[in-house]
Amino acid sequence: MDIHIRDIRSGGTFNHFCQRLGIENATQKILYSPFNYPEQSLLCVPRYLPNTNQVNTLNSLGEMLLPVIEANKGRCFVLCTSYSMMRGLAEYFREKSHLSILLQGETSKGKLLEQFIKETHSVLVATSSFWEGVDVRGDALSLVIIDKLPFTAPDEPLLKARIEDCRLQGGDPFNDIQIPEAVITLKQGVGRLIRDVTDRGVVIICDNRLVMRNYGETFLKSLPNSSRTRDLNKVIQFLQNK
Template identity: 45%
Template sequence: REAFREENHEIYNDLLGILELVGSHLKLVEHPPDEIVPLLRRTGELSTSLRFLIEEDDDSYVYWVERRGRGCFLQATPIDVSRLLTERLFDRVDTAVLTSATLAVAGGFDYVQKRLGLDHARTLIVAGHFDYRKQALFYVPPHLPDPRSPGFARSAATEVTRILEHSRGRAFVLFTSYQQMRLVYEAASLEIGYPTLLQGSGPRRALLEEFRSTPHCVLFATAAFWQGIDVPGEQLSCVIIDKLPFAVPHDPVVQARIESIRRAGGNPFYEYQIPQAAISLKQGFGRLIRSRSDRGVLVLLDNRITKQRYGQVFFDSLPDYSFTTRIADVESFFDV
């Protein structure tokens, strides 16, 4: 940030001066029309935010510059949100009830309680009303290479094609990165005998509507389709996820939180990265079973979940799906 300040101090000073000049002129208006009041408030907010982003040295925040296209965005976010939530929410109410279908990790709330600063919260896990063992099959192909290896995309495309033959399309194929999505889509799309959609080829809402209205459709997508999507019934009968959804390690917020845990003597992989990934995996798989009549297959193309010791945390966090490593079981499930 110091280098950014030095390089851009003239632009910063000019912009701050313009905001203050505009604000001072707006205050001189004796009987301002309705549209002036929010404009005055906005100039004040922009000035305060700009000062915070450029001048503030609060080490409980992480600051970074993000460039997208021709735009430049100054960002700041708290490394630990627990203090802010305590001051601005929990200390101001007598009772707060937090509910979620996905926040428990390995059968407990230790992770989310620590992240939110809920040291003395009472917790309860209520059994769901879905029969996951009958309604869903969880399949992990044992033969695929490590998702980080160069040959993974080609092998994954072959496996996706096989699975979609058994599911007769009707699937979300979800990825943790745009690059992996494009590689697998390019390798598999010509081999898939069903209509395919690719995130980025149209607005999110339009793609969802087309998926819902197109029989046997297959949607290739990323994180934008992991949450808040509801496609009940047979139209969505399979959800395939490319790999365990660990947060991108070079993300500034992730880096800052990892370093904060490490400085405190903790283990960021087990205390932060694994629990966060377990929650994300549950959210991604949660697209499939949305009612008692839904049936489908959940696929994870990342067999580290069966080979690495930490994989048990993911199994203990997921609902009680039937589990298999045999493609024949997938075929049998869809033949019922």
Template identity: 70%
Template sequence: MWPRNLPQTNQPGSARQLAAMLRPIIEANNGRCFMLCTSHAMMRDLAEQFRATMTLPVLLQGETSKGQLLQQFVSAGNALLVATSSFWEGVDVRGDTLSLVIIDKLPFTSPDDPLLKARMEDCRLRGGDPFDEVQLPDAVITLKQGVGRLIRDADDRGVLVICDNRLVMRPYGATFLASLPPAPRTRDIARAVRFLAIPSSR
């Protein structure tokens, strides 16, 4: 799902507004959630807001090792883990332990990244379109990796929330949507909350 009325993430107070919007769905799922951020600043700001407003355990990348964080997440059974790119891939949490993944923005690599700059320049020299041929495919692959945190087995179930209006406001949003597994889609948080309230058959 991608909620309506999302705050502009580059505006003051955006983390507070986004946390308030997401809190009902996180609480409805009793935690068991990865909040994956595209910047360390947003990661820290969101974790601060969640800790101030929720009683669920909020785990933050960087406060201990990745392995310990995952162990704490699984052991708690009701935690929210707020993290960045290192949790986009290579993490395997199966079943109901993780049934909600929230992504703050479409995961475009920063245009200041030296490797990305070099690849974009090479694309230009070949007469290509750096956005369509480099930036967009990279971001789509990264998003698919993030989605892969949620559905690990055929009988897994859960909700993916993408907090980025560009999915519907930009032409390339269709490319991202086409890359996602087939599943019901909505912009209504209340509908997602109702889905999460249905007992799992596991």
């Protein structure tokens, strides 16, 4: 049996995927992307990110991101890991910006995408259903912002059961389950940006754990080899030098 699928590697291997399906002794082949990521894309984990434990985190994050979004004249996906952050950022942008702010849930997914492409200078704020299976090519999308690493909530019933099973087998749930699944989800979100050899743009991930925690390197190694910066001014320069 042949299985052809994108974005299922974690840490450069298919081991997590094979383990989930009970596949043993599988022949693995990696077909690399035709995209020139260092030239076409820039990855930014901004400096001076707001403390996620503070009450005003949402407003501080919106204040940090809005100048970049407006410099790019919209053309932006903001992918959130929670509905509360999604709604909060959309409300903030609507209050502070003249751009068209589209929000997941206000109409169907298909209509939102159609409106996003048609309006040109718009911002789509969304959560889980827009992290994958969305293909926007060309100038309509040149900025993807991700609010934080997409770890599944530990109290999610299916994840709780898998964590318990992993522990019973002597495994390490965080490294064996939670990190690999978050890596795959992050790859899917980042993959919304470069969809064609002529696409160009920036991914901003607003989570210091990528550079402050040991496991951050696992995430970074799984992403395309884009150029990198922590300076939002350089992000604006990259976006404006198309």
